[in-house]
Amino acid sequence: xxxxxxxxxxxxxxxxxxxxxxxxxxxxxxxxxxxxxxxxxxxxxxxxxxxxxxxxxxxxxxxxxxxxxxxxxxxxxxxxxxxxxxxxxxxxxxxxxxxxxxxxxxxxxxxxxxxxxxxxxxxxxxxxxxxxxxxxxxxxxxxxxxxxxxxxxxxxxxxxxxxxxxxxxxxxxxxxxxxxxxxxxxxxxxxxxxxxxxxxxxxxxxxxxxxxxxxxxxxxxxxxxxxxxxxxxxxxxxxxxxxxxxxxxxxxxxxxxxxxxxxxxxxxxxxxxxxxxxxxxxxxxxxxxxxxxxxxxxxxxxxx
Numbered sequence: 001x002x003x004x005x006x007x008x009x010x011x012x013x014x015x016x017x018x019x020x021x022x023x024x025x026x027x028x029x030x031x032x033x034x035x036x037x038x039x040x041x042x043x044x045x046x047x048x049x050x051x052x053x054x055x056x057x058x059x060x061x062x063x064x065x066x067x068x069x070x071x072x073x074x075x076x077x078x079x080x081x082x083x084x085x086x087x088x089x090x091x092x093x094x095x096x097x098x099x100x101x102x103x104x105x106x107x108x109x110x111x112x113x114x115x116x117x118x119x120x121x122x123x124x125x126x127x128x129x130x131x132x133x134x135x136x137x138x139x140x141x142x143x144x145x146x147x148x149x150x151x152x153x154x155x156x157x158x159x160x161x162x163x164x165x166x167x168x169x170x171x172x173x174x175x176x177x178x179x180x181x182x183x184x185x186x187x188x189x190x191x192x193x194x195x196x197x198x199x200x201x202x203x204x205x206x207x208x209x210x211x212x213x214x215x216x217x218x219x220x221x222x223x224x225x226x227x228x229x230x231x232x233x234x235x236x237x238x239x240x241x242x243x244x245x246x247x248x249x250x251x252x253x254x255x256x257x258x259x260x261x262x263x264x265x266x267x268x269x270x271x272x273x274x275x276x277x278x279x280x281x282x283x284x285x286x287x288x289x290x291x292x293x294x295x296x297x298x299x300x301x302x303x304x
Contacts, residue, residue, distance in 0.1 A: 001303055004112045005296055006105070006121045008129045008166035013198060015299065016136075016170055020146075022295035022304075023137045027288065030063060036302035037066025043095035045087070046122065047073040047102050048226050052262065053122045053130065056289040057099050064294055069095070078107060088114035096301060103227060118300035125159060125227065131261050132163035133292035136171065138285045139217060142257055147172030147199075152215035152252065154178050154208050155242050155269050156235075157185040160221045160261050162193070169197040176203035178211035180238045208242055212251040219259040220244040220269045236268065245271035249279070257281050 002011045011019065026033070042061040046054060054070065061068040078084050084107055091098050092115040100119065102108055105126035112119040121129055140146050151168045153161050157179045165175045175193065177185065184204055185193070193202050205211050212218060223239040224232045244258060258280040266272045275282050298304060 002299060004119045005129055005300060006108050006112060006119065006124075007127050008132055008163050008170070009192070009196065010129070011299075013170050016133075016167060018304070019133050019292065019295045019299065020137050020140050022298060023133065023288065023291040024141060026291040026294045027137070027141070030291075034298065034302065035065030036298050037061055037064040037096065040066045040096035040301070041094060042066055042068045042097045042099055042297070043071065043091045044068055044099045044122070045071045045076060045078075045091075046100070047078065047107075048123065050101055050122070052286050052289050053101060056293055057122065060290055060294045060297055063290075064297055066096070068099075078102075084110040085114045087111075088119075091115065092117045097297060120296060120300070123159065125225075127163045128159045128261070129163045129167075130289065130293055130296060131160055132167045133296060134285055134288040135164055135219070135259060135261070136167045137288045137292050138259070138281050139168075139257065141284070141288075142281055143216060149216040150174040150176060150214060150253075151217040151219060152176045152178070152211045154211060154218065154220045154244055154248070155239060156183050156221065156223055156225070157189070158221060158225055161185075162189055164219065165193045165202070166196045169193055169200045169202065172199045174200045174203070176205065176211040176215065178205050178208040178242065180242060181206060183235075183238060208248060209251050212248050215252040215256055217257045217259060218244050218249060218252050221261055222263070222265050223268050224265075239269070243269055243271060244274060246274070246277075249277075255279065259285060262286060 058068045088111045098119045101122040105124040168175045223235045260282045
């Protein structure tokens with residue numbers, strides 16, 4: 001049973017399927033149901049800005065009967081004011097879950113190693129498993145399944161891409177990634193993706209048209225993630241042609257979903273207007289952050 005949620009690899013295939021089923025149940029009926037956080041507190045510690053993750057976790061804690069406490073980077077000063085290890089050992093005395101958005105994934109690993117309560121990755125430089133859980137829930141709701149679909153990711157092989165790929169392959173989908181030279185998955189991440197596959201194929205290419213061909217999902221994310229601002233000009237040049245737009249959508253299957261975790265840099269990774277396209281489910285992805293994260297909290301706290 002999962003004790004932390006730092007990576008999609010922290011849950012089994014059965015637990016991942018349970019997260020989607022439970023998230024879908026929460027989407028159908030937000031009120032009622034088990035309240036595993038009754039009388040409990042979720043400590044949220046964020047080193048990076050957040051809209052969807054912060055608000056949805058706050059509401060998730062409330063709707064599961066609990067309470068969330070938010071701590072910004074300046075309030076805690078990880079490894080400046082005091083070390084991660086001390087913060088973890090203090091927070092575990094008060095909170096039932098620690099939700100952390102961090103600059104470095106190693107910070108999450110240090111939290112998990114030193115806290116006796118579950119630790120949830122609310123985004124790191126390596127993975128974004130909560131986003132992937134919401135993405136997979138959205139695909140399942142829209143298509144009725146994940147197994148046998150082709151999910152195409154266009155752009156930077158980043159944290160969102162890795163978590164999405166691990167989850168999609170675990171559920172039996174094909175996962176195709178188109179990235180420019182120098183921005184593809186490292187060999188170690190590609191090996192992790194292949195190891196998680198339960199029958200789906202992994203395609204790594206530098207050609208967006210090849211990745212998008214016959215896809216059931218077209219997914220993209222920003223070219224420049226938080227913390228990479230100094231690389232903005234370089235990345236804009238490198239990623240020219242790696243945009244989800246009307247033309248690329250014609251390469252995909254009819255009715256293919258258009259997905260983006262938001263926020264969007266219009267005119268870069270996504271053509272203006274595509275977020276409002278009839279085939280876009282980006283706002284549903286955002287809504288499903290709440291439902292998927294309620295399922296994650298329930299799994300970790302109630303051990304279901």
